[in-house]
Every structure is written in structure tokens, then in C-alpha cells.
Amino acid sequence: MYDTQLPLFESLCQDPTWHVRQSVLFALPAILSRLSPSERRRLSLQTILPLAWDESSTVRNAVLEALAEVMYTFKDDDDGPPRELLDLFIGRRTSALSPFARPRPPPSGTASNYYVGQSSTADIYDEPTRPLVCAFNIPAVALTLGRDRWHELRDLYKRLTRDLSMKVRRTLAASLGELAKIIGPEHARNDLIEVWFESVESEESDVRLKAVECMEVFVAALAREDRATLVTWLGEMFAGGRLRGWRERVEVARALGPLVEIEGTGEDAMKRLLMAALDDRVAAIREAAITSVSTTPH
Numbered sequence: 001m002y003d004t005q006l007p008l009f010e011s012l013c014q015d016p017t018w019h020v021r022q023s024v025l026f027a028l029p030a031i032l033s034r035l036s037p038s039e040r041r042r043l044s045l046q047t048i049l050p051l052a053w054d055e056s057s058t059v060r061n062a063v064l065e066a067l068a069e070v071m072y073t074f075k076d077d078d079d080g081p082p083r084e085l086l087d088l089f090i091g092r093r094t095s096a097l098s099p100f101a102r103p104r105p106p107p108s109g110t111a112s113n114y115y116v117g118q119s120s121t122a123d124i125y126d127e128p129t130r131p132l133v134c135a136f137n138i139p140a141v142a143l144t145l146g147r148d149r150w151h152e153l154r155d156l157y158k159r160l161t162r163d164l165s166m167k168v169r170r171t172l173a174a175s176l177g178e179l180a181k182i183i184g185p186e187h188a189r190n191d192l193i194e195v196w197f198e199s200v201e202s203e204e205s206d207v208r209l210k211a212v213e214c215m216e217v218f219v220a221a222l223a224r225e226d227r228a229t230l231v232t233w234l235g236e237m238f239a240g241g242r243l244r245g246w247r248e249r250v251e252v253a254r255a256l257g258p259l260v261e262i263e264g265t266g267e268d269a270m271k272r273l274l275m276a277a278l279d280d281r282v283a284a285i286r287e288a289a290i291t292s293v294s295t296t297p298h
Contacts, residue, residue: 018056023067032073052124060124068137097141135171139179147184173199177217185223206246212248218257228266236271253277253288
């Protein structure tokens with residue numbers, strides 16, 4: 001069936017209407033997952049690379065959004081996703097991509113303004129949405145590559161953590177728990193713990209809240225010796241009034257029970273955190289602490 005449909009799919013990738021070229025990207029992962037490794041590689045590169053320098057900014061953004069799912073279809077292949085796709089996601093400009101870094105001329109007979117966002121300097125690397133899309137998709141790409149290849153994503157991750165956009169930092173904070181599970185305790189210690197600390201101390205309440213919401217998963221993914229350190233620091237933050245928003249303090253209080261069940265969080269550290277929650281001026285936080293601990297199995 002796919003042998004008969006592939007020519008149609010490939011022709012749609014060249015359609016003069018940008019809506020069509022954008023739509024084919026939604027179908028690409030499902031098609032790739034049903035192909036042999038060699039055909040999967042051929043079709044992914046043949047589709048993604050030209051569209052990455054499409055005249056339409058909307059199409060280029062769709063490429064960025066589809067990259068992680070496309071790469072995930074290579075998860076079980078011996079060599080993983082093609083290097084060209086990973087370079088696009090990371091933002092690495094290479095000579096292997098240069099033949100595609102030229103906008104193709106509009107088909108004959110089309111109006112000069114037919115393409116939305118048409119530009120002779122179109123560049124997928126400079127799309128304004130790139131940081132947010134990469135922040136959202138980096139856990140999926142890390143899962144595709146595996147923890148042994150985390151070093152290939154580290155520089156991108158570090159760049160994203162320095163991004164000034166609140167949306168990017170909120171997205172990174174929300175994914176810290178799952179990302180720590182994927183890359184393992186050693187990489188989490190080197191690259192994620194500091195990000196979690198900075199997120200909890202952020203000026204933006206949404207960033208603080210996202211970091212606290214993933215706390216249980218994040219702590220469980222850390223090495224045993226790092227768990228008590230994090231809980232101790234959080235207790236000091238709580239008791240010292242540095243957790244400014246009541247919403248994040250409620251989330252900490254609700255997590256007390258699950259945290260107790262995690263080996264290595266430290267009995268003394270947990271007691272101090274519990275007492276800080278029980279002494280909070282907001283009744284909802286005190287109630288959440290009591291409920292969380294009282295429902296914890298002994």
C-alpha cells in the first residue's frame with residue numbers, strides 16, 4: 001500500500017500551495033514508522049531538508065515542530081536518526097545541509113506573493129519559535145538518542161536555559177522530572193539540578209510552580225546522595241520565606257507524602273520541611289501538609 005502512496009506523498013511535498021506542504025509533515029511520522037530503515041532514512045531526508053528552507057515561515061516552523069517525532073521513528077534503528085536531522089534540531093550549520101539552504105523559486109505561473117513569508121534569506125535556524133519548540137521537544141529527542149548520547153544535546157540545552165523567554169524557561173522547568181529519568185542521575189547532577197534550583201528561585205511564579213510540580217519525579221530520578229541535598233535546600237527555602245507564592249508552597253506540601261517514600265531524602269530534612277509547611281501562614285498549605293502525610297502508608 002505504501003509503495004503506491006509514496007509517489008503521491010512525494011508530489012505533495014512539492015505542491016505550490018504552502019498549506020499542502022505544511023500538512024504533509026503531519027503525515028510523515030506515521031508513514032516513516034512503517035518503512036524499512038533504508039526507506040525511512042531516504043524519505044525523511046528527502047522531505048525534511050528541502051522543507052526546512054521553504055519559502056513559507058509557517059512550513060519552516062512545522063518542520064521544527066515535526067523534527068522530534070520524525071527522529072523518534074528511528075529510535076530502534078542501529079544508528080539512530082540521521083545526522084542531518086539531528087543537526088537541524090540542534091541548530092548546527094553543516095556543509096551537508098548547505099545544498100538545501102537555498103529557497104527554491106516559485107512554480108511558473110504563480111503570483112509573486114503566493115507564498116506566505118517568502119524570503120530569499122529564509123533560514124530555519126533563525127526562526128523566532130525555535131527556542132520554545134526545542135525546549136518542548138528536547139525530552140523526546142533525548143529519549144530517542146538515549147542517555148549515552150546526551151552529550152550531543154548538552155550544548156543546546158545549556159543555550160536554552162539561558163534564554164530570556166519566560167515560556168522557554170517554564171517549559172524547561174516542567175520537563176525536568178521526565179528529562180532526569182531519561183538521561184540518568186549522573187547527567188542530571190551535572191546539568192539539571194542547577195536548572196531546578198534556578199527555576200524554583202525564578203522571578204516568574206509560573207516557572208517556580210512548574211519546577212515544584214515535577215519535584216517528586218525529579219527527586220526520585222536523582223542519585224541517592226543528591227536527594228537529601230535537594231530536600232534540605234528546599235526546606236531552607238520554605239522556612240526562610242523564599243518560596244514566595246502560595247501555590248508552589250501548596251505543591252510542596254502535597255508532595256511531602258510521596259517524598260517520604262523516596263529512599264534517601266533524609267529523615268531530618270523531611271522533618272524540617274514538614275514543620276515549615278505546618279507553620280505556614282496560609283491554612284490551605286497547612287491542610288495540604290497534614291493530608292499528604294496522614295495518607296502516606298506506613
